[in-house]
Amino acid sequence: MCSYGGGDVDDWYDDSDTDDHAEDTGDDRHHQQGARNSDLDLDDEDRTFLSQFPDTWGAAPTRKEKDIQGIQWERLAITREWYRQTRLQEYKNYENIPNSGEEAAEECKQTEKDGMYYEFRKNTRSVKSTILHFQLRNLVWATSKHDVYLMSHYSVLHWSALSGVDTELMNVQGHVAPKEKHPGSLLEGFSQTKVSTMAVKDNLLVAGGFQGELICKHLDREGISFCCRTSHDDNALTNAIEIFNTSSGAVHFMASSNDNGVRDYDMERFQLCNHFQFDCPVNASPFGYFF
Template identity: 30%
Template structure:
C-alpha cells in the first residue's frame, strides 16, 4: 500500500467508532421534487463508510445516484431510470438467501434484486455501472488500453460453474479498499469474514453464524487480511497485530484466541498472510507481508518468528510454490519478485531474490502459484493478469517472458486462485475489485466465464475438493456469500485437470473417474450452466 494511502487509512480507522455512531437517514419514500437534494450523509460516498478509497457506490446508492442524475436532466432525453420509492423498498427488505430455484431473470437475480420492480433492466444497470465505476490506480493512466499493449480480452464462452445459493450478510466490513484477502474457508460449513471489531464464522449449510474472534477495543483495530489453512485461522490488523486461533484444538472459548505483535512500525498494516506447510516438516508456517516493507515467517505451533526479510517496497501479496522452495511476491513495485522461500541469507535480513520480472504498469495486489508447480499468476492495478511459467521466466536475453496478459472487465483484479488438483477442468479464478468474478480456462488461457454481482468483492475460495467456489460480496445491503458449483460434475476429461507430476500426485483428489460419473448421474437435477 502506498505511504499516502496508509496514512489516510490509519486516520480513518481511528475515527471508526464515530462513523459507526452516525444514524442512518430514514428509509421513507421521496418524490421526484426532492430527489435532487436527498443525499445520505455517509453511505452515498462509499459502500463502506469507514473505508478510504475511490467514491464507488454500493448497489442502492448507485441506483439513487442514477435516479438523481435523471432528475437533474429532466426536460432533456431522460430515458429509463430507477424509481426512488422502490430503491428504498430494496434497501429495507430483509432477504436472507437466494436459491437457484428463486432465479427469475430480471425479477430475481443472484442477489435477489427485482429489477422490473425498480423500473430498469439489469442489463441497463450493468452498462451504466461499467461507465461510472472508477478503477483505482497509483500511477495515473496505467490502466488505459492502447493497441500496442499485449493485453487480451478473453471471450466469455465457458460454463465452468453455476449458481447454487447466495446468503445475504449485512455485517460484512471491508476495512481497506485495496486489500481484498479478507475471506477464508476451512470447509463447506465453515467460512470466515470480517465485521466491525470481530471475525465472523458462518455455516452456509445451516445458516447459523457467530463471532469467532474479537479484536481489542483500540480504535485502529480492524481486520486488514484473513487466512486459514492447516487447521489454523489467522487475522492481521491495521496496527501491526495478529490474532491466531487453532480451529479444532478444543481450547475453552475465552482462551482460544492468541494475540501477538508483528511490528510496532507506524506503517504496520498487515497486507497479506500466506499459511503454508514447512518444506522439511509438517509444521504450519505463516508468512506475513507487512506495509513496513518486511516479510516475516511465523511458526504457528510455537508462535515464534523464524525469519524476516526487508524489501525495497511494501509487499502486498505472496504465494509459496508447492514444493516450498520459492515464493512469488507482488507489491508497491512494477515488478513481480521471485525469492527463495528459505533464504540462504538467513539472519542477514536481506531477501534471496532469484528473479525480478517486469511488464506490469502499476502496483500489484494478487498472486497465486498453481499446484502443477510451474504456473504462476499475478494481478496488478493496471487491469491485467499475467501468466508465467516458472521453468522459463525469462528469454535468452534475460527479459521477462510471460505466457500471456489477460485484461479484466471493469477494475483491477485483487484476488487470484487456481483450482486444486483433482477438481476437473483446471481454472484460474480472478476476482476484480468489484462486481466481476472471472473464471479463466487455465489449460489454454484463451476463454473464460464471468459471474457478475453488484458490490465490492472481498475474496474467493475453493472448497469440496474444488467443486465449490465461494465469493465474498461486501455490498452493505445485498452483500453476502455467493456459492457456485461445478457444471457437469464428474464428466470432465482427465487430461483437462492439472497434468501429473511430482507436485500434483500428493495433492490429487482421490476419487476415480467412474465414481465421479456415477455421482453426476445420481444428481436429482441436471447440472446445466447458469
C-alpha cells in the same frame, strides 16, 4: 505495488458504512468502485420494495432467469440492462501502477465468453462482512463449500451455508490476550485491534492489524494461542497473511507489512524463522512469492 500508505487509520476506521465515510474523507478513490444501491434513482416505494427481499436467494430461481441477488427489476424504474451498461461506462478501476491491468492481460490466459468457470448456488444478506477500505484484502475466506469465515466490524465470524448459523470465534473490540505461553508472545495482548487482513486454513486463524498486531488462534482450542507485534513502525499495517506448508511439511504463515517487511513464522512454536526486507511495502506473499 504498495498498499494503503497515508493518513491515520483512525480517520476512516469506524463502525459506520464505508460509503458514508468515504464521502467524509473527500477522497475520490472511494467513489470509483462502481455504482451502489444508493446511486440508483429509486423512489420511496422502490426502496421499500428492495428492503423486503429475502436474506437468502437460492440457485433454483436464478436458473429461471431471475436476478442473482433477488432483485425484481420489473418493479423498479430502471432496467437491469440499463444499469449494467451505465456501470460499465462509468466504472473506474483504481490502480497503483498505471496500465498494470493491460500489461497483466497480455500475460494471462484469455477466458472464453461462454465458458463455465463457476456456478452460482446461494446469495445471502443475513451475514454481512465489513471491509472498510477497498485496498484491504482477504477479510472473507471460504475453506470449504459450506464454511465461510469473515470479518464483521470487530468480530471474526464463521458462517455455515448448511445450517445458516453464524458463530463468533473472536471479538477484538475489547481485550484479547493469549492463553498459551510461547517465547516472544505478548502476554498482555491487545485492546481494540483494528483488523486489516486475516487467513484461515486447517483449523488455524491468523489476524493482522493496522499497527502490526498478529493474533493467532487454533479453531479447535479455546482462547487465543499467540499474540505479537511485528513492528513499531509508524506504518506497520499488515497487508496480507498466508498459511502454508513448507517442503518439510511444517505449517508456517507469512505476514507482509507496510513497513517493507515480510515475516515467516513457524506455527507449531510461533517463532519467527525469517524476516525479509524490501524497498517498498509488499501486498502479498503467497507460498514464498512476493508481490
